[in-house]
Amino acid sequence: MSLLVIGINHNTASVDLREKVAFGPDVLDQALSELRENTQLNGSVIVSTCNRTEIYCDTGVSDKESIVNWLLEFHGIAPHELKPSIYIYEDQDAAKHLMRVACGLDSLVLGEPQILGQVKQAYNDAKKSQAIDSGIEKLFQKTFSVAKRVRTETEIGGSAVSVAYAACTLARQIFESIADSQVLLVGAGETIELVAKHLDAHGCRGMIVANRTKQRAELLATQYDAQVITLNEIPNVLAQADIVISSTASPLPIIGKGMVETAIKSRRHQPMLLVDIAVPRDIEPQVSELADAYLYTVDDLQSIVDGNIEQRKVEAIQAEAIVSEECAKFMEWRRSLLAVESIRQYRHQADNIRQDLLSKSLQALASGSDPEKVLLELSNKLTNKLIHSPTKALQDAAQQGEPTKLAVIQESLGLDQAK
Incomplete structure (x- = not known):
């Protein structure tokens, strides 16, 4: 009985290759069933995200080569195309790798929290497919407790490391409650989508989406029950906005000093936060000269992000120590099981x-x-x-x-x- 992980990730494989090896929800149950039948594993979990595909196994008579061959056959990939990108970890190294993955220590963005939910989902999917044995069960349950300890005892996931998240963090620091704030989102691209997601997660319920075309904005607005306007309508609603976050591809500023000055007067000088994360700028720099208008640019946010990345690196040192300690305990317990059957006999x-x-x-x-x-x-x-x-x-x-x-x-x- 030994643990094994076989996989590829953002460090070893291109996006194109990762897409070819991904397991979508529609084939996952079939894959787990075929993997069990073709390799005679005791138990297995397949973790498949945009940045990694990994097979975690509790092996019986199976060998590494049979699992790799199954992976090649399932996806119809030539050995020379995939094998150079594959990494294989066994026993303690395999357990430690899973713990590092779940804690965000092996992620493209250090400490990102989404991966833990993805690992839990992969575990639940394998459990529903009856692909889990006691060895895999114990490994994943231990991993979840380690991830919880890392999140509790360190700040590895506590700082904003994306510009979109930094913008939302800034808004939460300036306003007592963004749940009671009106937010104007200018643009409807990927960055604004991410901003809207973060705002919604922190309780913001008042959003207006302004975009050059309403059709694109409506796709985003329907997810968050937001109002939709065109860019030309911004002057009509700007005074309602406590927070303005803008990210478009416009070559010229969309929001000028005069427009903001008029809005502030209508607001009776209630403060307004404007976050410009567009390049070129969407908001005229002169807006910062206005009293009660607080303008932050992408450079301001990037300095926050860079500082937070460094802070996460410091926190990662403690997180790595926790993972090493807990992994050693787990493997000590696992080795003790080897004597159980002999003692019984x-x-x-x-x-x-x-x-x-x-x-x-x-x-x-x-x-x-x-x-x-x-x-x-x-x-x-x-x-x-x-x-x-x-x-x-x-x-x-x-x-x-x-x-x-x-x-x-x-x-x-x-x-x-x-x-």
Whole structure:
């Protein structure tokens, strides 16, 4: 019984290759079933995200090559195309790798929290497919507890490391509650989508999406029950906005100093936060000259992000120490299982000997034999039978000139080694 992980990730494979090896939800159940049938694994979990595809296994008679071959066949990929990108970890290295993955220590963005949810989903999918055995179960449950400890004891996931998240963090720092704030999002591209997602996660319910075309904006707005306007309508609603976050591809500024000045007057000088994460700029730099208007650019946010990345690197040192400590404990427990079956067999063997000799002694007593002689014979025979195998093992180790083996047997029997 050994642990094994076979996979590729953003460090070893291109996006094109990762896409070819990905397991979508529609094929995952089939893949787990085929993997179990074709490789005779005890248990397995497939973790497949945009940045990695990994197969975690509790192996029986399977070897690494059979699993790799199955992976190639399932996706119809030539060996020369995939094999150079594959990494393989076994036993303690495999357990440690999974723990690092779940804690965000092996992610493209250090400490990102989404991967833990993805690992949990992969585990649940494998459980539904009845692909999990006790070995995999224990590994993943231990991993989840390690990830929880890392999140509790370190700040590895506590700082913004994307411009979109930094913008939302800034808004939360300036306004007591963004749930009560009106937010104007200018643009409807990927960055604004991410901003909207973060705002929604932090309770913001008042969003207006402004875009050059309403159709694109409506695709985003419907997810968050947001209002949709065109860029030309921004002056009409700007005074309603406590927070403005803009990211378009416009070659010229969309929001000017005069427009903001007019909005602030309508707001009776209630403060307004403007975050411009577009390049070229969407908001005229002169807006920063206005009282009650607080303008931050992408450069301002990037300096926050860079500082937070460095802070995450510091926190990662402690996280790595926690992973190493917990992994060592897990493997120590796992190795202890190797003795369980031997101990069970040894106790069963000794009990059979006891039962056999006791039965014969009781028969002798029933037939009228001298009780003292029966007890003496029982004790002698029981002793001889119980020490027979250890005695032979000691003799064989000594005769074959194996002092290390002899010392191990002596220690296991509680004997003082010969000086």
